[in-house]
Amino acid sequence: MTHGVICFITRLKNNVCYTVREEENSMTILRLAKLLLFYIIFYACLAAFAALMFKIFLNTLDSNKPKWTxxxxxxxxxxxxxxxxxxxxxxxxxxxxxxxxxxxxxxxxxxxxxxxxxxxxxxxxxxxxxxxxxxxxxxxxxxxxxxxxxxxxxxxxxxxxxxxxxxxxxxxxxxxxxxxxxxxxxxxxxxxxxxxxxxxxxxxxxxxxxxxxxxxxxxxxxxxxxxxxxxxxxxxxxxxxxxxxxxxxxxxxxxxxxxxxxxxxxxxxxxxxxxxxxxxxxxxxxxxxxxxxxxxxxxx
Known part of the structure; x- marks a missing residue:
């Protein structure tokens, strides 16, 4: 009787731990996906900003003469x-x-x-x-x-x-x-x-x-x-x-x-x-x- 109870409790504990680990893994993957999406958007915006600033800078230059003489x-x-x-x-x-x-x-x-x-x-x-x-x-x-x-x-x-x-x-x-x-x-x-x-x-x-x-x-x-x-x-x-x-x-x-x-x-x-x-x-x-x-x- 005592041995059966102990086995039941052990199986129940293992199932609970497995479920918790599954939930933790799911949360980790979701967190990584969100982090990856954030960096993709961040660097895309940074590249767009740099390109815009470079274009504005080029528009201030004259191809036939230097900016400062x-x-x-x-x-x-x-x-x-x-x-x-x-x-x-x-x-x-x-x-x-x-x-x-x-x-x-x-x-x-x-x-x-x-x-x-x-x-x-x-x-x-x-x-x-x-x-x-x-x-x-x-x-x-x-x-x-x-x-x-x-x-x-x-x-x-x-x-x-x-x-x-x-x-x-x-x-x-x-x-x-x-x-x-x-x-x-x-x-x-x-x-x-x-x-x-x-x-x-x-x-x-x-x-x-x-x-x-x-x-x-x-x-x-x-x-x-x-x-x-x-x-x-x-x-x-x-x-x-x-x-x-x-x-x-x-x-x-x-x-x-x-x-x-x-x-x-x-x-x-x-x-x-x-x-x-x-x-x-x-x-x-x-x-x-x-x-x-x-x-x-x-x-x-």
Missing amino acids: LDESLIGTNPGITVRPVLNDNPIEYRAGDSDYMRMWNEKLTEFLEPYLSGTRSENVQNCFHQQYPDSGKVCNVKLTSEFTPCLPPYNFGFDFDNSDKGPCIFLKLNKIFDWVPKYYHKENIPADMPTELAQKIINAELVNQHDKIWVDCRPNNVSDVGNLGDVSYYPQQGFEGKYFPYTNVEGYLSPLVAVHFEKPKRGIPFDIVCKAWAANIQHDRKYNKGLVRFTLHVH
């Missing part, structure tokens, strides 16, 4: 200079007896100048004579004409492996800053730290109304190397003409170039060269390379 932009209003050819952080080396090395520099310059050498031009590009500015919505053509001689492909850009006497050419261009307009030097505002030869050249150019350009000047950082470096020539002229500015992202625009020819540098001396851009609204900062570029030229 000049002083409001991170770039600011002080352009730097780019030099070509370059090989990582290595110096520009002129090895007259190494045809493979000289060919490498030729290939790098040819690659860099390909847009300038190509005959394809946008319909927005027009030919501009000296002091002729482009029409509205147009840009002036940049041509590598015979005025760049000897810094042209037929002359190997000066990197001639069978020439143990002359030196190479390098190319300079001003970094683009949207809507930036240069302010030109004239006789009354030439700064005291400008090289004397350049100052005199600007004064002479003003006499014939040809001073409206961003002038460039390349010289050794070490004054004692000036004689060893020898003559430096600029093609087609010693600066970037004002007709190429401002840059406004017009299709077909190419930055103007200045070729710098180191005519007969002394062999075996690594020259620390500094090239500066000179305009009344360009400041020179060697720490941040503003308004200038530095590189090593080593001629063997």
